[in-house]
Amino acid sequence: MEPSDHLFRHESGRLVATLTRIFGVHNLTMAEDVVQDAFRRALEVWKFRGVPDNPSAWLMATAKNRAFDVLRRERTERTFAPELERSLHSEWTLVPAVEEAFGPNAIKDDLLRVMFSCCHPRLPEVAQVSLVLHILCGFSIDEVASAFVSSGAAIEKRIQRAKNVLARSKRLFDVTSPADFAVRLPAVHRALYLLFNEGYHGASSESTVRSELCEEAMRLLAILLQHPLGSTPTTYALTALMCLNSARLPARVDASGNLNNLFSQDRSLWDQTLVREGLKFLELSASGFDLSEYHVEAAIASMHATASRTEDTNWKEIVTLYDTLMAIRPSPVVALNRAIAIAQRDGPGRGLEEIRAIEGRDRLSAYPFYHAALGELEFRSGEYEAAREHFRAAISLARSSMEHRFLEQRVCACEESIRSFNA
Amino acid sequence: MSEFTFMYRGRELPESPEKMQKHMEKWRAWFKELESNGHIKDLGHALESSGKVVAGKQKVVSDGPYAEAKDVVGGYTLIEAKDLKHAAELAKGCPILEAGGSVEVRPVQQVSM
Numbered sequence: 286m287e288p289s290d291h292l293f294r295h296e297s298g299r300l301v302a303t304l305t306r307i308f309g310v311h312n313l314t315m316a317e318d319v320v321q322d323a324f325r326r327a328l329e330v331w332k333f334r335g336v337p338d339n340p341s342a343w344l345m346a347t348a349k350n351r352a353f354d355v356l357r358r359e360r361t362e363r364t365f366a367p368e369l370e371r372s373l374h375s376e377w378t379l380v381p382a383v384e385e386a387f388g389p390n391a392i393k394d395d396l397l398r399v400m401f402s403c404c405h406p407r408l409p410e411v412a413q414v415s416l417v418l419h420i421l422c423g424f425s426i427d428e429v430a431s432a433f434v435s436s437g438a439a440i441e442k443r444i445q446r447a448k449n450v451l452a453r454s455k456r457l458f459d460v461t462s463p464a465d466f467a468v469r470l471p472a473v474h475r476a477l478y479l480l481f482n483e484g485y486h487g488a489s490s491e492s493t494v495r496s497e498l499c500e501e502a503m504r505l506l507a508i509l510l511q512h513p514l515g516s517t518p519t520t521y522a523l524t525a526l527m528c529l530n531s532a533r534l535p536a537r538v539d540a541s542g543n544l545n546n547l548f549s550q551d552r553s554l555w556d557q558t559l560v561r562e563g564l565k566f567l568e569l570s571a572s573g574f575d576l577s578e579y580h581v582e583a584a585i586a587s588m589h590a591t592a593s594r595t596e597d598t599n600w601k602e603i604v605t606l607y608d609t610l611m612a613i614r615p616s617p618v619v620a621l622n623r624a625i626a627i628a629q630r631d632g633p634g635r636g637l638e639e640i641r642a643i644e645g646r647d648r649l650s651a652y653p654f655y656h657a658a659l660g661e662l663e664f665r666s667g668e669y670e671a672a673r674e675h676f677r678a679a680i681s682l683a684r685s686s687m688e689h690r691f692l693e694q695r696v697c698a699c700e701e702s703i704r705s706f707n708a
Numbered sequence: 709m710s711e712f713t714f715m716y717r718g719r720e721l722p723e724s725p726e727k728m729q730k731h732m733e734k735w736r737a738w739f740k741e742l743e744s745n746g747h748i749k750d751l752g753h754a755l756e757s758s759g760k761v762v763a764g765k766q767k768v769v770s771d772g773p774y775a776e777a778k779d780v781v782g783g784y785t786l787i788e789a790k791d792l793k794h795a796a797e798l799a800k801g802c803p804i805l806e807a808g809g810s811v812e813v814r815p816v817q818q819v820s821m
Contacts, residue, residue: 288733293725324728325721329754332735333783425724 288336291497293324295504296341297423300348302395305420307352307373307386309366310402311452313420319355323348349387356383367456394460396421396508397515401458402451404472412447413476414483419444422501432498434489434684466514473509474523477502478579481527485534489685492538499534503527521570522579528563529586532556544691548595560590578614581606600630617649625658633665653682653692660695669706673699711749711816712787712795716802718778718809719757734803742787747798749786757782778809786816 297320304316323344337343356365356373365373372382385391403416411433418424418432430440460466484498506524509515536550545551567583585606592598607623620643628636640646640659649655660675676695683689722728742748757780761772775781782804789795792815799811 288729291726291729293729297725324725328720328722328728328732328735329782332732332739333751333754335736336732423725425727428724428726 288340292340293327294423296344297324298399298421299341299392299396300344301420301423302399303386303392304348304352305399306391306395306457307356307366307369307383309364310454310457312363312365313448313451315355315359317420319348319351322351345387349383352383353379393508393511395457396505397460397512398457400505400509401460401466401469401473402454403447404469404476405447405450405454406472407450408447410475410479412443413472414479415440415443416447416451417476417480417505418498418501421505431491432483432487432489432494434487460512460514463514470515470517470519474519474577474579477506477509478523478526480505481530485530492687496534499527499531503531517575518570518573519575519577519579521566522577522583525563525566525570526579526583526586528559528566529583529590532559532563532590538687544687546691547589552593555590563587563590576609576613578610581610581613585610598629600626604630617643617645618652620644621649621652621655621658625662628662628665633662636662637666651682653679653684653688655679656682657692657695660699664695664699664702669699669702673703709788710791710795710818712789712792713812713814713816714752714785714787714795714799714802715781715812715814716783716785716804716809717781717812718804718807719780719782720804720807720809722807731803731807734806738801738803739785741801742798747788749788752783752785754783755781782809 300320300323301313301316304319305313308316326347327340327344331337331340356379360374364370369382369386372378386395399420400417403420404413408416415429415433418429419426424432426441426444427437429444430437433440458465458469481499481502484495484500484502487495487498489495503524506520506527510520510524532555533547533550535556536552536554537545563583564587567587570580570583585603588599588603588606603626604623607619607626610619611623621640624636624639624643627639637659640662643649656675656679660672660679663669663672663675673696676692676699680689680692680696683692720731722731739748739751743751759772760769762769787795787798789798792813795813795815799813802811804811
């Protein structure tokens, strides 16, 4: 049989999580080595014999056998997971303890344990996301680096530091305590949201890399949803947001690899199945008392997703939602998006006023979309020369050749308008 | 048609699970292509890298062979091809070459009675 796409990568996350639970979080590297070894064997055997009928079970059995070897060899030298330590030291209890850890229910929880551990409050958010990608999604250091458009050395340092923080905590996060779970959950939401956004808005110019990041965020979120403590209204809201935004992914880049903004997208390319899923989750999210930023962002995304033409978009409602978002989680980027919505509702002049009034506007100056938004609104006001300058400023900040091309086209549009104005 | 042995030398260690899977799939595709063109006499086996070496009249058994990573024979296949040139041409498709390894192509001696 043919293995499913990303089988190795997904199994890697599951196996590393389970082995980390057995070996202890301070032996994370040992867990990674065992998994690497299992994959090497799979590569060697499968290339001759073909992929077995149940490749996941094959990989798991191989990793488990390697784990027994390592535990027997190292148990006098090392300490393993504190809660299993005693069972692992006696040959009588070693086998049942490891078998149990590899049982189907345990494995699901192990993924969550590692997910919650990675979102340690002592780690900066970007380190949490890197760690999740590396450990749970099986991205190598270089693959994480390419996702973040960063150097391998920088990512290696970041991940090593993060692993050291985890190692000091000795135990993996306990997902059975409702109180601890609830306290850590917002950080997990945030990390998955950032992972998704890195795919959706990120700097990588490879669209495959980007859609993979979105898929990974959704896969991990689905695991969280399966846990009784994880399926909160906020988790539903975040799921809704990801579904509704991914629905638009097929239209973001056209056949020749050019970026399309929301206004110029071919809306018939939007994935209607994902739109329906998103709306369903948005409905499920509407219970309880918490109104998270994800609720509001999902509501905004639903306004776009249900408008069959740009002209049909309910900008009045969207501006109101951005007002709410500014109250819950104010930031210059949210303020910029609000200003763009106001421009859609009341015209470009009002939008420009709003942008100029943004608090902490200087923090946006390194953000290409800020200059692009100014350019767009000046263009619509007929101020083509001002618009061209803004687009040029945006070009100097563009993070990928795709963004670059898109902005170049806008500069050309300005120049054409200037010429026909002067003619 | 004559018979040849392909011996695959060198350890392949793609640095990520994704790349390992891709690499394994390339091997599958290569074997499939050889098979559908009737070149596979026996697919052969992957070999463990550890083993024993028995040597000399004293029949000394030692661990080994401890070849350098690039020389380790990781597996073999029996191939049918027109001649040595043709067999070597077929070996050019082997994915081990992309991983820095090599394929040793050796004609099986034909015994004419």
